[in-house]
Every structure is written in C-alpha cells, then in structure tokens.
Amino acid sequence: MPLADAELARLLDRWPVARLATIAAGGRPHLVPIVFARTGGVLWSPIDGKPKSAAKLARVRDIERDPRVTVLLDRYDDDWSRLWWIRVAGGASLVAGDAGAEAALRAKYPQYATTPLFRAAPLLLRIAVETTISWTATPSR
Amino acid sequence: MPLADAELARLLDRWPVARLATIAAGGRPHLVPIVFARTGGVLWSPIDGKPKSAAKLARVRDIERDPRVTVLLDRYDDDWSRLWWIRVAGGASLVAGDAGAEAALRAKYPQYATTPLFRAAPLLLRIAVETTISWTATPSR
Numbered sequence: 001m002p003l004a005d006a007e008l009a010r011l012l013d014r015w016p017v018a019r020l021a022t023i024a025a026g027g028r029p030h031l032v033p034i035v036f037a038r039t040g041g042v043l044w045s046p047i048d049g050k051p052k053s054a055a056k057l058a059r060v061r062d063i064e065r066d067p068r069v070t071v072l073l074d075r076y077d078d079d080w081s082r083l084w085w086i087r088v089a090g091g092a093s094l095v096a097g098d099a100g101a102e103a104a105l106r107a108k109y110p111q112y113a114t115t116p117l118f119r120a121a122p123l124l125l126r127i128a129v130e131t132t133i134s135w136t137a138t139p140s141r
Numbered sequence: 142m143p144l145a146d147a148e149l150a151r152l153l154d155r156w157p158v159a160r161l162a163t164i165a166a167g168g169r170p171h172l173v174p175i176v177f178a179r180t181g182g183v184l185w186s187p188i189d190g191k192p193k194s195a196a197k198l199a200r201v202r203d204i205e206r207d208p209r210v211t212v213l214l215d216r217y218d219d220d221w222s223r224l225w226w227i228r229v230a231g232g233a234s235l236v237a238g239d240a241g242a243e244a245a246l247r248a249k250y251p252q253y254a255t256t257p258l259f260r261a262a263p264l265l266l267r268i269a270v271e272t273t274i275s276w277t278a279t280p281s282r
Contacts, residue, residue: 016217016219017215017217019160019172019213019215021162021170021171021172021211022170023164023168023169023170027164027168027207027209028164028209028211028230029162029163029164029170029171029209029210029211030162030170030211031160031162031172031211031212031213031228032213032226032228033213033215033217033224033226066168068168068169068170069170070162070169070170070171070172071172072160072172072173072174074158074160074174076157076158076174078157078252080252080256083174085173085174087172087173089169111219111221115221
C-alpha cells in the first residue's frame with residue numbers, strides 16, 4: 001500500500017538519509033548513501049558534503065555519462081509492520097552552487113554548523129524528481 | 142578508510158538490512174531494500190520474504206535479464222563520525238530453495254517465526270560476492 005500523501009511529503013522533507021543508484025561505466029549499478037534536501041520537485045545532495053572516500057568521483061562520472069538515477073528512502077525496523085520505502089526516479093545534473101539548496105541543506109542538517117558543506121568548490125547533485133513510488137506495511141492512521 | 146576485516150565480516154553477517162540495485166529494462170537503476178543472510182561468499186535474500194508490493198517482480202525480471210547487482214549496507218547516524226558503508230558487487234541468480242540459506246535466514250531473523258519465509262513457492266536471490274569495498278568515518282579501536 002502506498003504512503004499517504006502528507007506522510008510521503010513529510011518523509012521526503014525530513015528523512016535524513018537516502019541511497020543513490022547510478023549506472024557505472026559498463027552498465028553495473030553503483031550505490032552510495034547520500035544526505036539530501038528537497039526543494040519543490042528537486043532533491044539536492046552535496047558532493048563532498050561529508051567525509052567520504054573516492055566514491056564521490058564515481059557518482060559524478062556516472063551522472064555525466066547517464067543522468068538517470070534512482071533514490072531510495074526506507075525505514076528498517078525489527079518490527080516488520082513498521083517498514084516503508086519511497087523510491088524516486090529522477091534526472092540528475094551537477095550544479096556549481098545554489099543558494100536555495102544550500103540553505104535547505106543547512107536547515108535540515110545541523111551537522112553543517114561544524115562540517116563543511118563543501119570541501120572544495122561548491123558542487124551539488126540536482127535530482128529532478130520524475131516519478132515517486134512508495135510502499136508501507138502499515139498505513140498511518 | 143576501509144572497515145577492519147573482522148568488523149566487515151561481522152556487519153555482513155549481522156546487519157539486518159541492505160539495499161539492492163539492479164538494472165531495469167531500458168537501463169535505469171532499480172532499488173529496493175532487502176533482508177539477507179550470508180553463507181560463505183554468498184548473500185541470500187528471499188523473494189517474497191516479507192510483505193512487499195509488486196517491486197519484487199521487477200527485481201526478478203531485472204536479474205533474469207542482467208545478473209549484475211550491487212548491494213549496499215550502511216549505517217546512518219546523526220553523529221557523522223559514526224557513518225560507514227559496505228558496497229558489494231555481485232552476480233545474482235534465482236534459486237528455488239536452499240536449505241542452508243533458509244536456515245541462515247531463519248537464524249538471523251527471528252521474525253520468520255511468525256512471518257512466512259516464502260508466500261508461494263520458495264524462491265531465493267543468490268548473490269555471489271565478486272568485490273567488497275567499505276568505508277568508515279572512524280576506524281574501530
């Protein structure tokens with residue numbers, strides 16, 4: 001059963017982590033956890049936003065080659081009646097800074113008070129939401 | 142920095158949730174949360190193992206067309222010094238039942254005492270691990 005619209009919107013605004021799938025060279029899927037903030041129909045994720053390995057470079061290369069990405073938000077709980085997920089298909093691009101996106105990220109993540117939002121030149125992943133599908137084990141009241 | 146070998150093995154054995162990326166028809170990545178158990182160099186995930194939408198069918202179709210999958214385990218924490226992830230690239234196949242895998246799943250997930258492991262005929266996703274990459278913000282002591 002899908003999540004109710006209000007709950008879906010709330011989770012897209014507040015859930016702190018998602019997993020981003022891109023297509024690597026050769027066609028294998030690539031996966032990385034991301035932080036993100038939503039503004040309207042766009043999800044924004046900083047590149048270099050928190051300490052990370054060289055995986056970020058793969059993500060950037062993948063998107064430059066193929067902008068089609070999938071983003072998954074989900075909750076795991078030992079009580080399986082509390083599971084849900086939200087899957088977003090989107091078109092990704094790289095943007096060198098966006099004041100609204102940066103403000104949304106700083107508002108969502110107090111960690112950015114002490115962690116640099118960017119380590120080098122500002123670079124944001126912009127994901128234009130194309131479709132959103134959700135599922136929940138237990139519809140909210 | 143990668144996780145220490147012992148910690149990596151412990152997490153692959155005990156972490157309760159992962160995200161599975163497959164390649165959908167047309168080439169877009171597909172993502173779904175999974176439960177799984179490890180036996181040796183194989184990750185097993187039941188198809189129909191917990192209440193789910195029709196997404197399982199997409200996963201099965203994807204793997205029949207292209208066995209290359211990526212599996213991500215990760216921990217999110219508001220304290221970003223506690224983040225880690227493990228990314229497994231593997232070759233997936235569908236197996237109609239495996240006693241060892243089913244025992245490993247039942248041992249890992251007490252939920253299977255009350256939730257059927259399979260809703261219909263037993264079907265398992267078998268992921269032969271090809272490469273494992275990990276990252277941690279803070280190496281363990």
